[in-house]
Amino acid sequence: MVTIKELAEILGISRGTVDRVLHNRGKVSPEIREKVLAKAKELNYQPNRAGLMLALRKQPRRIGALVTSVGNPFFDPVIEGMKMATSEYEDIGFSLALAEVKGFDRSTHLEAIKHLVEDEKCDALVLATIDDRMITDYLANLTLPVIAVNSDISLPSKLCYVGPDYYAKGALHAGLLALAGEKKRRILILRGSEAMKGHGDIVRGFTDTLVKKGIDATIAGEYDTSDDNELSERIVREKTAEDETINTLFITTAGVSGAVKGAAGRNLLIFTSDDVPETKNLIRSGRIKWTICQEPFRQGFESVRRMQSWFIDGIKPENLCTQHIVKLTENIDSEYLSSI
Amino acid sequence: MVTIKELAEILGISRGTVDRVLHNRGKVSPEIREKVLAKAKELNYQPNRAGLMLALRKQPRRIGALVTSVGNPFFDPVIEGMKMATSEYEDIGFSLALAEVKGFDRSTHLEAIKHLVEDEKCDALVLATIDDRMITDYLANLTLPVIAVNSDISLPSKLCYVGPDYYAKGALHAGLLALAGEKKRRILILRGSEAMKGHGDIVRGFTDTLVKKGIDATIAGEYDTSDDNELSERIVREKTAEDETINTLFITTAGVSGAVKGAAGRNLLIFTSDDVPETKNLIRSGRIKWTICQEPFRQGFESVRRMQSWFIDGIKPENLCTQHIVKLTENIDSEYLSSI
DNA sequence: TTGAAAGCGATACCAG
DNA sequence: CTGGTATCGCTTTCAA
Numbered sequence: 169m170v171t172i173k174e175l176a177e178i179l180g181i182s183r184g185t186v187d188r189v190l191h192n193r194g195k196v197s198p199e200i201r202e203k204v205l206a207k208a209k210e211l212n213y214q215p216n217r218a219g220l221m222l223a224l225r226k227q228p229r230r231i232g233a234l235v236t237s238v239g240n241p242f243f244d245p246v247i248e249g250m251k252m253a254t255s256e257y258e259d260i261g262f263s264l265a266l267a268e269v270k271g272f273d274r275s276t277h278l279e280a281i282k283h284l285v286e287d288e289k290c291d292a293l294v295l296a297t298i299d300d301r302m303i304t305d306y307l308a309n310l311t312l313p314v315i316a317v318n319s320d321i322s323l324p325s326k327l328c329y330v331g332p333d334y335y336a337k338g339a340l341h342a343g344l345l346a347l348a349g350e351k352k353r354r355i356l357i358l359r360g361s362e363a364m365k366g367h368g369d370i371v372r373g374f375t376d377t378l379v380k381k382g383i384d385a386t387i388a389g390e391y392d393t394s395d396d397n398e399l400s401e402r403i404v405r406e407k408t409a410e411d412e413t414i415n416t417l418f419i420t421t422a423g424v425s426g427a428v429k430g431a432a433g434r435n436l437l438i439f440t441s442d443d444v445p446e447t448k449n450l451i452r453s454g455r456i457k458w459t460i461c462q463e464p465f466r467q468g469f470e471s472v473r474r475m476q477s478w479f480i481d482g483i484k485p486e487n488l489c490t491q492h493i494v495k496l497t498e499n500i501d502s503e504y505l506s507s508i
Numbered sequence: 509m510v511t512i513k514e515l516a517e518i519l520g521i522s523r524g525t526v527d528r529v530l531h532n533r534g535k536v537s538p539e540i541r542e543k544v545l546a547k548a549k550e551l552n553y554q555p556n557r558a559g560l561m562l563a564l565r566k567q568p569r570r571i572g573a574l575v576t577s578v579g580n581p582f583f584d585p586v587i588e589g590m591k592m593a594t595s596e597y598e599d600i601g602f603s604l605a606l607a608e609v610k611g612f613d614r615s616t617h618l619e620a621i622k623h624l625v626e627d628e629k630c631d632a633l634v635l636a637t638i639d640d641r642m643i644t645d646y647l648a649n650l651t652l653p654v655i656a657v658n659s660d661i662s663l664p665s666k667l668c669y670v671g672p673d674y675y676a677k678g679a680l681h682a683g684l685l686a687l688a689g690e691k692k693r694r695i696l697i698l699r700g701s702e703a704m705k706g707h708g709d710i711v712r713g714f715t716d717t718l719v720k721k722g723i724d725a726t727i728a729g730e731y732d733t734s735d736d737n738e739l740s741e742r743i744v745r746e747k748t749a750e751d752e753t754i755n756t757l758f759i760t761t762a763g764v765s766g767a768v769k770g771a772a773g774r775n776l777l778i779f780t781s782d783d784v785p786e787t788k789n790l791i792r793s794g795r796i797k798w799t800i801c802q803e804p805f806r807q808g809f810e811s812v813r814r815m816q817s818w819f820i821d822g823i824k825p826e827n828l829c830t831q832h833i834v835k836l837t838e839n840i841d842s843e844y845l846s847s848i
Numbered sequence: 849t850t851g852a853a854a855g856c857g858a859t860a861c862c863a864g
Numbered sequence: 865c866t867g868g869t870a871t872c873g874c875t876t877t878c879a880a
């Protein structure tokens with residue numbers, strides 16, 4: 169509750185000097201430095217956010233965000249969240265530069281990131297990108313703060329990760345499958361690109377947990393559908409024709425409607441991940457039994473907000489693991505866009 | 509992006525006058541008033557939050573909160589959320605007065621609320637209370653802003669409600685029960701006090717949905733356990749002895765460990781609401797198959813935060829329906845205290 | 849190396 | 865009814 173001004177008065181020095189000590193800028197004599205630090209600690213000095221924000225607007229900050237939203241409606245609420253967080257602080261000089269790309273090609277991603285840094289002159293990066301050396305090496309050589317959102321990257325200097333634990337998500341799918349009965353399972357899996365580590369983690373979490381729980385299940389096959397509906401449809405149709413024992417379909421990627429079409433006429437238990445519009449109707453009708461969402465709005469909101477806090481009060485943000493929200497017919501229509 | 513100062517300069521009048529117009533306080537000549545409003549709209553004037561906050565600390569605000577937390581660990585994270593929201597803005601003069609009571613006795617609640625208003629001199633109320641005329645009549649005669657949290661109240665003047673849709677929660681339980689197999693169900697229900705409307709709504713949502721989905725299920729009985737473990741245990745033991753066809757136990761209240769003890773030796777499918785510590789171990793071990801949580805931390809955080817926003821920028825907050833989080837063994841240990 | 853002062857946006861109060 | 869001014873906490877810049 170003590171302010172810089174009060175601290176200065178108590179110590180009989182000027183506010184400027186106290187400020188210089190507390191922020192390690194400029195030269196201050198060691199004795200005064202010690203005295204200030206001691207007193208600040210004693211009186212538990214905490215900077216006032218309002219004052220901080222007011223002074224901060226002199227140096228506008230641009231936050232660059234990369235999302236693989238092209239052709240993937242999952243990212244729509246993520247972007248909404250980012251914009252919402254930006255609008256809360258735009259009057260103190262924060263702005264958002266959005267780079268939207270399609271898929272997981274590393275050159276495309278690198279190019280988009282370079283655009284944010286070089287053309288948009290961003291002061292910070294919030295990235296939903298792939299964990300590739302070409303990209304992390306480039307980022308490691310920048311001095312910009314980076315937050316990973318939705319999919320984590322191996323960058324020691326990153327501030328934090330905001331997004332789901334994909335392995336746990338796969339495990340939860342297995343838990344639901346166990347709940348759904350002791351029937352013998354033969355499972356066909358449609359998954360997303362290997363380039364994005366999370367896609368593999370979901371499947372691993374799923375299969376590991378099936379084994380751990382001793383569930384009577386086997387995997388009939390695991391295919392990357394490249395988020396393509398026609399490909400998904402063909403795979404499901406062919407595989408279920410080849411192997412009549414397949415009774416379960418696990419779709420962890422886009423291309424859901426194609427896959428479901430391919431399963432027409434067959435009595436499969438189907439479950440998916442996320443509640444993109446394509447999925448919603450199929451959950452409502454009961455054709456898809458459940459889906460597990462991952463708070464996309466919050467991912468966007470929190471990633472940008474954490475970057476803002478980093479600039480405002482310099483506290484290194486902690487990782488945020490978003491919740492896994494199980495959705496059935498009964499709750500598919502509840503709001504995903506919580507108004508925070 | 510335009511400020512009051514700029515507005516004043518453009519119009520050739522003082523900042524004080526602009527301020528008076530924009531806040532409807534003090535007297536201003538109609539012509540000037542019109543001019544100011546027109547210009548403000550034209551230039552899309554938005555108050556700057558930093559400036560607002562800085563000026564606001566001159567009038568400290570005390571927010572009074574009532575929670576039925578005594579003997580009910582569900583409210584622990586709610587309180588944490590309230591404290592977290594308070595700490596974010598305490599440097600601009602917000603403080604929290606917490607009144608903790610046990611159970612749903614209306615006189616106890618009214619007394620606690622009066623204490624907040626009269627003794628603690630609170631400027632606003634955030635209440636987890638019962639929807640009783642004695643209480644709402646008292647509140648209606650106050651001029652303080654009120655937000656209902658966790659359980660809604662019939663108070664026309666309340667700003668908003670933050671908490672779950674209990675009926676939907678019951679429906680989701682029914683959805684999960686349907687997922688768990690087509691077995692014929694005979695269900696024993698343990699529920700909380702009628703005084704709290706939500707308790708009844710859960711059961712209604714549950715039974716309505718069982719019927720709607722055409723599930724082969726009957727209710728063996730529905731009992732208020734008063735959150736008491738010994739009573740729960742006795743009821744479960746007696747009822748399951750009387751009626752050997754009972755194969756399902758739905759516990760929507762505290763006293764979970766007692767109820768589970770009473771079910772010892774019997775092969776019941778058990779499910780509950782919320783993940784209080786008492787429940788956690790039983791979910792881990794698989795004795796309880798699932799529980800549905802309701803973001804308690806967020807309820808506390810958002811209710812207080814909404815009240816703060818009401819004071820800071822005067823925007824009437826919207827209702828917030830918290831999500832229903834299905835928890836199985838696989839995700840019972842993921843964090844409930846999301847750091848927002 | 850340190851002090852003093854201006855400025856950020858909004859409010860409150862005192863004069864006129 | 866209106867204008868002017870001090871104030872809030874912090875940063876930054878200019879002098880000393």
